Amino acid sequence: MPVESEPLRKLGFLTIGLFDGDDPRRGHESTLEIIELGERLGFDSAWVRHRHLQYGISSPVAVLAAATQRTSRIELGTAVIPLGWENPLRLAEDLATVDILSGGRLNPGVSVGPPTHFEQVAPALYPDTAEAEDFSHTRVRRLLDLVRGEPATDFSGVKGIEVFSDRVQPHSPGLGGRLWYGGASLRSARWAGENGMNFLTSSVVKAEDPAEGAARDFAExxxxxxxxxxxxxxxxGRARVSQGLVVIPTDSATAEQRAKYEAYARARLPRTTAPQGPARMLFSPDLVGPSPELAARLHAHAAFREVDEVAFALPFTFDHADYVQILTDLATHLGPTLGWRPAG
Known part of the structure; x- marks a missing residue:
């Protein structure tokens, strides 16, 4: 039998917030209802993805602002906001505002790199500055400094009847310690550590150059x-890491739901057998089955044994009723099997 990990301390979930382009309100409302359900079930955190120019949440900060007014305890996170689409100063203002509204429950996760399909979107996103934009870790560093209260300008004081601050307002003192970096490579992991961030690791990692003698197995x-x-x-060793695999318990699922979930995982399995594309991205298999079986597979996962908090990812294309069943089983079957206890 594999060596079991420590009891799971924090259980969260991640959703893309899918919607119909002809009726976007229904999808957004479904996402908010799922977050409310998560709080009732005792989940520690709820996370939302972003999808620019797609049919998923394009403004996670706005969605979480709404969620702050419909929940009172559950932590709210983004996994992740790609900073290539953002102005760090404006984002710092938005994040601090939502954190204040939530009572200090926001956990912003970010990443860097050029926006997806940058050549096509640049004329709309950066019509005059595309060539000058810096999409490196420097962009994260700017956000970190601004959120943590470093000066944004050399001017402050009173001008006329208006009062100006030299740092982002509102300032939320604890927010700087709740910033996460979503990384899939050794370089990103090291940078996040050196800069005192928390670390989000998901169901995709970068397989390093074989010439470097790096591990080939996803978990390793x-x-x-x-x-x-x-x-x-x-x-x-106390630095926070959250793992985000796709984990689908079937304890209370109908036969139709089980067939759907198994077909979903089976269709995605080929991408897990070898690194994909020039970036050599390697995907983890989706885990589907009854909770005792899932717990055994997770305890056998070398990386899972290293963490005590997770944010399991909900599949992109399922129905609202499926998410209700999956969340309920995560909270009432799999979580307790892993040693987790729901928050009060």
Whole structure:
């Protein structure tokens, strides 16, 4: 039998917030209802993805602002906001505002790199500055400094009857410690650690160049990222890491739902057998089955044994009733099997 991990301390979930382009309100309302359900079930956190120019949440900060007014306890996160689409100063203002509204429950996750299909979107996104934009980790550093209260300008004081601050307002003092970096490579893991961020690792990792002698198995690669992150973080082994695999319990699922879930995982399995594309991205298989079976597979996962908090990802294309069943089984079957206890 595999060595079991420590009891799971924090259980969360991640949703894309899919909607119909002809009726977007219904999809957004479904997402908010799912977050409300998550709080009732005792989940520690609810996370939303982003999808620019697609039929998923394009403004996660706005959606979470609404969620702050419909929940009172559950932590609310983004996994992740790609900063290539954002102005760090404006984003810092939005994040601080939502964190204040939530009572300090916001967990912003971010990543860097050029926007997807940048050549096509640049004329609309950066019509005059596309060539000058910096999509490196420097962009995250700017956001970190602004959220943590570093000056945004050399001017402050009173001008006429208006009062100006030299740092982002509102300032939410605890928010800087709740910023996460979504990384899939050793370089990203190290950078996140060196800069004192929390680390989000998901169901996709970068398979390093075979010439470097890197691990080839998904779990081993992910484990190397977690250990690299903590080795370079000021908090060492106490630095926070959240794992985001696709995990679908079927304890209370109907026969039709089980067939749907198994077909979904089966269709996505080929991409898990070898690194994909020039970036050599390697995907984890989706985990589907009854909770005892899922718990055994997770305890056998080298990276899962290294963490005590997760945000399991909900599949993109399922129906609202499916998400209700999956969340309910996560909270009432799988979570307790992993040693987790619902928040009060």
């Amino acid at each position: 690669i992910q484990l190397s990222h977690i250990r690299t992150f903590r080795a370079h973080h000021p908090d060492g």
